[in-house]
Amino acid sequence: MLTKNNFKKTNIYLCLLIMVLSTLLLPLKVLAVDLDFFSANDILFYMPCEVPTSSDNSSAGAASNGTIVLIGDSISVGLQNVGIAKKLKDNGYTDVTIDAAGSRSMLSPGDSTTNGLQAVDANKDKISSAGTIVVGLGTNTEPEFESNLKKMVKKIRNINNNIRIFWTNVGVTNTGAKASMDEYNKIIDRNKSALDYTVIDWHKEVIDNPSLIPIPDGIHPGANGYNKLAALVTKSVGKAGAISSSGGAPMDGTGNIPYDLPATSGKTGLESAIDENGKFIHSSEKVTFSSLAKKGQAYRDYYITMRWNYVSWNWDGTTADADNEQYAWMARTPRMVLVTNERTGKSIYAAALEAGPAPWAGAASGTSGASRNGWHNPQRGTPSEYTGRVSGFPPKAFSALGARQGMSSGSGDVLKYQWAPNQNATPGPTTDKVGSSNTQAVSSNPNCGCASSSSPSASTNGKFDKYLKALAYTESGGSYTVVNSSGFEGRYQIGPNYFNSYADNYPPGKQLGPHAATMPGDVQDAMVYLHLYEQYLKVDKDTLRLAAGWIWPAAADSPNDPAMDIVLPGNNGGLTPRKYAQIVLGNMKKSAAQKLELKYLDAPEFEKYYKKLDGNKNTPYGAFPGGGSSASTAGSSTGNGNANNAVSGASTGTKPKILISPGHTGQTDTKMMGNPAIIDHISPNPTEMQNVWDVAVIVKRKLEAKGYEVLMTKNSANGGIFSWDRAQMANDNNVDLAFEIHTDTGATYNHDWKVGEVWSQWKDGYREAGRNGNGQKVKLVASDAVMAKSQEYAKKVATARQEAGQTGVKGVVGTGKFGTRPAKPFDSSYPTPAGNIPLVMLWSKVPWIYNEVGGASGGLTDQQIQVYAEGLVNGVVESVPPGSGGSTSSECGNTSGDGDATAIVETAIKYSWDSLGAVHGCTPQDAYKEPWKKLYSGYSGACGNPDYSPCNQFVGTVMRSSAADNKFEPNVVSSQARYMESHPEKYTKIPNPQSTRDLEPGDILVKKDESHIMIYVGDKPGGDIRNGSLGKYAPAAASTGWYMGDIKAYRLK
């Protein structure tokens, strides 16, 4: 039965009205939050007309396979008559089922034996395998139309949850039927999102062209109308096999998604993180398609904002002229966008959940108002000539792209965008590329010739997380065991879902903002965080600063950039980006003032900005609260006191070891020494390299002839290794003396080959990084004793070189400059700050001296080379006499002539196995037998006769035979402990070492209950301990292991 009512064009634009109003009011809410610049900058748009979607029954992204079912009434009969089946088959549908009957409704069978609901059951098998179903019911009036519609859809979903459902609404011109049909169309429309189906808008077609339905029926189309409807249906369901979106997104007839993206390329920016309710974590505001956030964490981590085309955007961020159909299409299910950063080769699938950024966000400098920056006001989408930001991503997506933010400076990555070829994809990183052959098919922009970039970099997210977790967990000193998954505690916000739900979603360094005042250490933590981003996610520093909320650099760099002085919508006290920057920095200062030492990776850069903020360009970095100390702390390990620093007795009873280091290498190379500011730099200098190589060869030959063991840092004139490696070579071999050989055959010495210098290690010497230094310094690691030896040897070698013929050579200790020359660089920077000495000398733990000599510009003559070599040889002999075995008269401050910690270590190693005790059992090292017998001859026990196993005897033997302490108590652990405690002039007690960091090789370790004694040897094969085990093992290696908290240590002074 048809009803007769007046028709009235009444599309529902209430939602749209609310949307526009909300857009106008939104900024007031945005800026009410905690000064999060990202919110302010991006001016996110919130569409209050949230369209609830069915996440449970979603058929998002279902592929339209070749099976399609049509269930309908007389209108569908007409479609059948005009050959819709053929049209569908022409579009690839190989299996078309049409179940249509006149006068049918959902509850009435009409001309059929089945009503609409029953028809679903009747076609259950087809529906279960179909990719698409089209329902055309509603032309015949029926009570409870809405509840029946819901039942119908539910019934279909119960059979096939992934099927795409299309519902053809009612198009009539019959004035009597119009009123009820209008009501039905409202019902069909308002349930489409909740029930996840797509409306085929036949009604609109009829309104636009009433002649499609001839009078007097006013209900059934004419032939032309049926063909038009068939075309509409066919277009709507698209081609079989094409990837379509949920609920059967309207397709363009070619299988493509019908709506263009707002932009296919353009810059991007960082957006805020959202929670599962689609709310920004920092506030209660919701993103545009907030209900879609429930789809899963991946959708929240990898969403994209663009100026979607369903509204026109004004420069001030307001919108108008909405296309609610397109809006509904986007609201129905997350529409997937493929994004590629061609610079990094990284791509992601991102879900379209939020609208924005505002047109002026990230606009080029000098732009404001309408018709600027390529913007036509109003503008639907983003014009291709627009040079600002066209998109935004939350941190995780941003990082996955390795994106650089495009801000006012004009920098930033230009990303490529297209509708994802696979709308069924889970948001996240992908190897697909925009414009690649396998993604072109559904590109909304067929002209996009974006070349596929190289293979993507391996994702670092997992690694990053691990780094962060380790840092977060450990930086708290173990005190944070935060497991609160719903919030964050402590400055690291640690928890099982931390990286998934919170911290990763926060802009890194957000702690600098609202939490700065209450979280000591947050500034430094943020630097760690930022460094991680930079180091492992390869995000550039500009992005990092901005990501950290540091808009200040941008503001400072753009003093005339009006974008930095835009009063942010919502006003909030007249907040501008520039003011915000000052607030952020103020927070940093506040935090720093508490007790922090700011040790910035980017100290010089930060200093620059600080100066600008302060308005005093002469304000030193050190004036920044807590920030000045970095200038004197980096690399300082002076006084570390590692016993290995001592060299005397290093090679007891053996040939003295000498390391010769002929200067320079055959190539230029640099090596970052952990601290990015400290660069170990090697470079070629051909003339000098050949001269000093010739000298080195002569010296080596002569020293070996005199009984020395000589090592070289290179095997040819062009060889060579880094300063660090040279120092380690000396340290590892525990040489008695190492020396550099250099020439400076230029103006420095007035071309005088007899003039030169011998520099020594200098306690206050350092190496300051950078051209003018940036406060990062490497200091001497050698002990005072080693430094003293270096100075002693420098003088002796200088004297020997003078006597050999280089009469103008001086032995010098660095006192303000590196030698007596004009400040001369070691890193090509002029002038090198006073106090700098070569890195190799700073890193060496053995005596190291540095020889220079003048000469003509062309280099040294053969005779001069011979003189140079002779002086060096004689100097070595004077310093470390042949046959001394390194046991020189100077004993590193131990004037009694006893051995030292190094001797303890070497002796302990010599007398024990470098494997665990179980390997050799009671069998001792041969070297241990004789010295043991001198003290314990005749002792027998469970390990036989003799029994070499007792721990106390091992320590007693080592201490006495190494000459470390000839009076060391030989027996009973407790007695040995009493002995050491009663001789504080000989031993320093470390009562409660917490880690091996508190120990030094050569330390005597005693279990706190004094039931075991052993020797700590440091990083040695087999373990850091050497000990015996009564009745079980002769002296062998072990590890402090679990006993660290159960030992005390005694250190020979």
Next chain:
Amino acid sequence: MIINKKIYIIAIAAVAVISLFAIFIFSQKPVDTNVDNGESSLKFNQDSQSAIAAYPIIANLPKDMSPVFRIDYGVSLKYPKYSKKIALYISSDRPDNKLSAIEYIYKMGYDPSEYEIIFKGL
């Protein structure tokens, strides 16, 4: 009786001389009084082996390999009363050097997130 007394005195003197000689002799040679240390040292070595098995990283730590950081091991702050838990101690004076140390752990083939790591200044 007089003879007997002389013999008695001589005997006592002889014993005294012998005793003094014995004392002298033994004073020149260490005495074995270390039996009580046996069980403890054995357990230490066995636990040492177990500790390395549980934490193989402790046998490979760069305690002294870089001028900018060092990595040690020691007592756990998280589990201070549980001796069989250890922590890694990274000593450095700058955040980026801490990261270098962590990266070093990665390069050694270990996952730093699996360890309790305690940062210390140099």
